[in-house]
Amino acid sequence: MSELLFNELPRPTFRWLRVNHTPASLWGEAEEAKGVIVKGNDAIIATLPIGTALVNENYKGANSEALCQLIDTAEAYRIEVPAQAKEVIGIRIDGSARIASRFQFIIGEGADVEVQFYLDGESKEATNIQYLNEYVVNADAKVVVKKVNLLGSTLQHIEHRYTKLEERADVEFINVEVGGKENFLHYEHDLQGEACKIVHDIAYLGNKDQKFDISMVMTHRGKKSFSDIHTLGALSDRAKKSFRGTLDFLRGATASEGAEEDTCLLLDPTVKSISLPLLLCKEDNVVGNHAASAGQIDANKLFYLMSRGFSEVEAKHMIVESMIRPIIDRIGDEVIEDAALTAVRNKI
Amino acid sequence: MAELLQIKDLEVSVEDKKILKGIDLTINKGEIHVVMGTNGAGKSTLANAIMGNPLYTVDKGSITFDGENITEDAVNDRAKKGIFMSFQNPISVPGITVENFIRTAKSTITGETVRALAFKKELKQKMDELSFDTSYAQRYVNEGFSGGERKKNEILQMSILNPKLAILDETDSGLDVDAVRIVSEGVGRFHNEDNAVLIITHHNQILQKLKPDFVHVLINGKIVKTGDASLVREIEETGYDAYKTLA
């Protein structure tokens, strides 16, 4: 495949800025894709026929061509959680070879589900790790998805995620993104039901020539729907982050609330941070807020720590770690938390 | 004494929850009334219902002011008729200066043009009386004001708009001793034989400077006891427990 345009901005802006999308080609495409490990209650895990239509056919993913190809070729799972059930599903993605995979989660009414994605490993040759995860979260169901990306530096990592929330669905997404050379993360969350709620927090840490290209769209359709996006991270060396976040309030989404916040700590003069926090609104009875900030480590904080005897480098490490730590702590699995924390410490 | 406010069998609910369960209250000109009671008893609801806050639904009963039934009146019409409420948590109004705000309100209520110079003079005098930094006249209403400054601003508005009935909703809460003194002195200056004051509080600090004619104990949406100023001391000593059984 030639060059593709990833993570297109839902409403383009000035072309000369070259921020409306990110061009890239897929890595190691000729290679055969390996499978993933899905752990959990076998009774609810089934194969999904290759080529099964998307939950929302309008979902374009990080790139529509790449997504179509994935649907037509990737091994796929359908995980259907019955109403009122409580389940934990673990998905392990091993980055030692190319991965192409798909997961469709149908969460029954009132169910309570936790999904853990753990990605690590490194391939010899550059290749891509690509997967689609879709969630249909029915009324009153609760879903938590915790993802830890500790992939090696030879990998291009592409995640497509689509979520549909029905009445009072309650969704919490946590991402800890540390690994991968080039990361394209595309999240589209459809707040259809009345009083549904979603929180999506992403912590990232980039160094060397790492790229984090994040796109998130929250579409508020249901009345009293609630969304909150929080991305925070740090960049060093020549690392680059693009955040395209959109809160879209459609007419009829009365009394809805949405917020997005993008905080980026810049640790070297050669980093690059792009932020496009869009707020689109066709409904007057809503509260929409966004904030973005970028800057260096607060000099007062640094001074305080150094006055307690820490060196500048140690103090900086502590500050970066303390920023990301609260998100890592929410993973709730000690082994994974430790692995993530070690990866963070190794990088800063 | 001339009757100013008469509330009959008033039932009020908020978001379908019944808060006031049949209130009868009469306030005559020249009187100071105090409503005391526990948290959540319905004290602020009573204030808001008299003022006409649309979030509070009157299910039953009537409110008569100066001989007129105002139960269905819009809030601004009640203000024009002479009811004033000092808010428990006055909101800020960005972009509108204190001076401009009060002047607009004054000319709307009186229906007459308020002359700029005379108004400035009156504003400065009233602000001085309240030990209110006169530079605040040019600041936006309550924007960046401390809790005490917001309450002073309420009392300032009251003294200039000169209502017939002033309802003070927890005006003393969250204030330090000096601020309570200044505010209650302000109320004292305002009060005369032709107007009336309804104080809603669960403290008694504000009552050290103001002598109430009637004290009402509000528990669980009902006035369970009415007495004179001595009731304040009684409550201070024994608390509300004794009255809860009456509700």
Added chain:
Amino acid sequence: MEQRKKTQLAEMDRGVYDIKNEFEYSYIANAGLTEEIVREIWANKKEPEWMLEFRLKSLDIYNRMGIPNWIPDISGLNMENIHTYVKPKVDMKEDWNEVPEDIKNTFDRLGIPEAEKTSLAGVGAQYDSEVVYHSIQEDLVKQGVIYTDIETALHEHEDIVKQYWMTLIPPTDHKWAALHGAVWSGGSFVYVPAGVQVDIPLQSYFRLNAPGAGQFEHTMIIVEEGAKVHFIEGCSAPKYDISNLHAGAVELFVKDNATLRYSTIENWSKNMYNLNTKRAIVGKGGTIEWVSGSFGSRVSCLYPMSILNGEGAHAEFTGVTFAGEGQFLDTGCKVVHNAPYTTSNVNSKSISKSGGAAIYRGLLKIGPNAEHAKATVSCESLMLDEISQSDTIPAIIVENDNVDLGHEAKIGRISDEAIFYLMTRGISEEEARAMLVRGFVEPISKELPLEYAVEMNNLINLELEGSIG
């Protein structure tokens, strides 16, 4: 407070803005855009040879360039119907009494020369494609300040004009910059020599009277080192049934330690396509301040840009946009930090009602050289009903680590709580709403000269009358 009144006037009376004069002219270019028309404009204006070359080159660029994919729908605009040049039946005057009666009355009604007597250092008035009146205080002339129409400047100060001409906004910038380069006419020229402080503002007023005309005025302001000036522009046009186009260009050169404040109240009629470009380049320690009110036009694309090229340069943008029925106002601002210790503050407010769309589109770019840059952006949008639209589309690009940047945006409506508070003080619901809207834009109106602040309040009242009361 649930049942809000939503009576609407289909055609709002915009008072003096809508009074049109009989359409008279001494020369009018044919509608449409051809090389012949461009040559005719050039010949008619007796310009130097290089300008013809420039115009033709721009036309060529215009013909080859596409329309950007992100702008609002402008299909209602047909260049075939636009007269790119309408010369009024009068030459420029320096004595107000010599200006023809009907044109004079138009500006009188808009309060233009009246303001001059009291509070302005100089006044320019443009009617259709040409400036009909210009004046400047004697003592400023003595200090070397030049304030004249751009045509006169092109003849009398050709070297300066040529040196700067469309260097900030090259015709290659976008399609309407190219169009401007091809058919421009009218506009103001200001030159403030080093160290000269012009304490009272200069003002230009642009009035488009001819139906189906385009207005392509070019404003060039050069503020030399340590100098200071405040320039005000006002724009209006009566409503006709056919579309008008405004594609002006404003090029501002702010040298080291110089200060320029550029204030605009734009109230084009609601059939105007306002595709205007404004740009400032600021040297070391210099300051550009934009104050911008956008009320009129059917479609607007306007994003004044500040390029902070010298160390310690500063940009300030204060803008308000009010989109009513049938309007699609895509406005905002761009700030590019290109040097160390540069600072910028952006404060934008927008209001949309009766189906209007107000879009904030912005750019904040901090380049690799802009160490110790500080920037803040604040965008607030107010929606007055549920049929309107309000979008915020900011782009924030940071290319070095030593920066301090904050961006905030909020969207919402007037809170019922605030209305209630005002109503408890006797103020009616309608007046409470109007007060809160005025309060919302107050940070902008207080930056405007008094008569413009009054004009802005009148415009807001006119707009609000349509939906409230």
